[in-house]
Amino acid sequence: MLPNERVSGTGRMGTNPRAGLVGSSRAMFELKEEIARVASSDAKVLITGESGVGKELVARAIQSQGPRAARPFVVVNCAGLPETLLESEFFGHVKGSFTGAYRDKPGKLEIADTGTVFLDEIGEMTLRMQSLMLRFLETGELQKVGAERSERAVNVRVIGATNRDLRKLIAEGQFREDLFYRLNVITLLVPPLRERKEDVPVLIEHFLKRFTRDRGLPAREISPDAMRALCEYSWPGNVRELENAIERLVVTARTDVIDMASLSDEVRAPRAVGLTVKQERRRSVGDSLYNMVVEEGQSFWTAVYPLYMRRDITREQIRDLVRRGLRETRGNYKIVARLFNMEPTDYKRFLNFLRKHECQLPFHEFR
Numbered sequence: 036m037l038p039n040e041r042v043s044g045t046g047r048m049g050t051n052p053r054a055g056l057v058g059s060s061r062a063m064f065e066l067k068e069e070i071a072r073v074a075s076s077d078a079k080v081l082i083t084g085e086s087g088v089g090k091e092l093v094a095r096a097i098q099s100q101g102p103r104a105a106r107p108f109v110v111v112n113c114a115g116l117p118e119t120l121l122e123s124e125f126f127g128h129v130k131g132s133f134t135g136a137y138r139d140k141p142g143k144l145e146i147a148d149t150g151t152v153f154l155d156e157i158g159e160m161t162l163r164m165q166s167l168m169l170r171f172l173e174t175g176e177l178q179k180v181g182a183e184r185s186e187r188a189v190n191v192r193v194i195g196a197t198n199r200d201l202r203k204l205i206a207e208g209q210f211r212e213d214l215f216y217r218l219n220v221i222t223l224l225v226p227p228l229r230e231r232k233e234d235v236p237v238l239i240e241h242f243l244k245r246f247t248r249d250r251g252l253p254a255r256e257i258s259p260d261a262m263r264a265l266c267e268y269s270w271p272g273n274v275r276e277l278e279n280a281i282e283r284l285v286v287t288a289r290t291d292v293i294d295m296a297s298l299s300d301e302v303r304a305p306r307a308v309g310l311t312v313k314q315e316r317r318r319s320v321g322d323s324l325y326n327m328v329v330e331e332g333q334s335f336w337t338a339v340y341p342l343y344m345r346r347d348i349t350r351e352q353i354r355d356l357v358r359r360g361l362r363e364t365r366g367n368y369k370i371v372a373r374l375f376n377m378e379p380t381d382y383k384r385f386l387n388f389l390r391k392h393e394c395q396l397p398f399h400e401f402r
Contacts, residue, residue, distance in 0.1 A: 055092040057241045058234035062226045066093070073221050074100035079172070081157075081218045082196040084225030086349060087275030090196040093225055094153045103192060106150030109143045114159035114350045117391045121164055126171075127179040145177055148189040157218070158199035158210060159350050161393070169214045193218070198349065228270040228277065235266045238274060242281035255285055258294040268302045275347065324348070324356045328375045335375035335385070343392075353394045366401035 056067060073080060074097045082090045091110065098108050116124060127142030144152060160168065171177070175188040195218045204210035228235065239262070243255050257265070270276050280302070284293050295303060327338045339356065342348045357371070364370035372382045389395035 056089070056096055057238055058231060059237060060231040060233045062231045063234060066223065066225065067096075069223055070096050071100060073097060073223070075102065077192050079192070079218050079220040080194045080223060081201075081221070082194065082223045082225060084196075084198060085227050085273055086198045087273035088225040088227055089274050090198075090225055091153060091155060093223060094151070094194045094196065097194060098151045098192075101192075103150050107147050108151050108153065109147040110153045110155060111143050112155045112346055113164075114156040114346075114392075117393065118161045118164055121160070122167060123180045125164075125167070126177050129179050139179075142177065142179065144171065144189055144191060145187075147191045149191070151192045151194060154193065154195040155346075156197060156349065157195040158197040158201055158204055162209070162211065165211045165214050169211060169217060172214075172217045199351070228273045232266060235270070235277070236262065238277055239265060239281060242278050243285065246282050246285040250285070252285065253291055255288060256292050258292055260295050261293055261298055264295060264298055264302055324352065325359050328356075332376060335372075335377055336381070339375075340388070350392060350394055353389075353392065354396060357389065357394055357396055361396060361398060361401040364401075366398035368398060 056063065056070075070093060080094075080097060082093050084090055095108060098104060111124065113121065123140070123142065125142050125144055127140050127145055130139050154168075172193065175190070177187055177189060178184065179186060201210050201215050201219075205212045205215060228238075239257065243257070247253065247255055265277075265280075272279075280299070284297055288297055324339055324342075327333045328335055331338075339348070339353070343350075343353055360371040360374055361368075364374060368386060369382055372385050373379075375385075377385055386395065
């Protein structure tokens with residue numbers, strides 16, 4: 036199984052069907068109420084929200100509270116594979132359909148039969164893949180790669196998620212309007228962490244307990260000043276950023292009390308309140324990636340590539356990084372590779388990576 040796909044039963048969330056959703060704010064209370072209302076149906080759900088807010092946890096909560104709770108829950112990251120492989124992963128393939136197809140292989144939609152398939156980052160699918168997905172949603176039939184006809188129909192509940200504005204993508208011709216309306220039967224918006232700051236202390240306590248327990252470490256406490264700084268920070272990377280920050284504090288803390296000195300410079304000295312959310316997010320993701328490879332001298336392969344493969348950053352954020360590099364080098368990919376601290380022999384590998392994940396930008400636009 037590829038790292039961007041997971042098959043599980045929702046029983047892994049524990050006996051409490053809402054165990055994965057931490058927070059007592061009004062926004063989270065309303066979201067949990069919406070989940071409870073939609074869980075009992077088989078209607079398609081589109082989960083929207085910024086990167087890192089916990090869209091997969093919402094999808095798992097829907098599954099765990101519905102009639103398919105004991106059935107498969109299959110996760111597919113639509114941004115993690117090029118189109119040719121994504122089609123095979125969705126629909127499966129027959130032996131001999133392409134080089135390396137040594138046997139028949141079921142697709143994830145077939146594996147999810149009677150259960151739920153969660154399509155993460157659905158806004159990153161190519162138009163051709165969108166057409167194939169639309170046909171499946173209309174008929175429920177599967178046609179494997181290399182097969183002459185549809186072989187069978189499956190019964191799956193489809194939940195999609197995206198951090199992009201699909202209506203904007205439709206206007207730009209990058210997303211099919213008919214697919215949008217097929218998916219957008221029920222929409223759930225997961226609020227960003229900055230809009231539910233009262234949940235920050237609860238999440239901090241949750242992550243502290245989890246990371247100290249998992250590592251067999253003594254309990255950690257957070258000083259009042261440090262807690263205040265953590266609560267005042269805007270967390271542009273949302274819950275995922277907070278989770279990573281707490282894990283780092285647990286691992287690196289030299290005493291049982293985490294104080295201000297333990298916090299990162301970014302948390303200790305937050306940006307000016309006047310910055311817009313868009314500016315904050317651009318600086319925290321795009322600029323941070325660029326700073327890591329250019330100013331801090333880290334290699335693209337060790338600093339950026341693992342984040343993308345773990346889905347901590349999106350394809351669009353890779354494009355932003357490449358775009359900035361091309362601006363600096365006036366469209367010269369060889370110089371970009373050097374700028375990103377790659378060996379000369381890595382140039383072709385870099386271009387292959389960008390092509391494979393559809394992140395290569397036309398160089399002539401920057402000359």
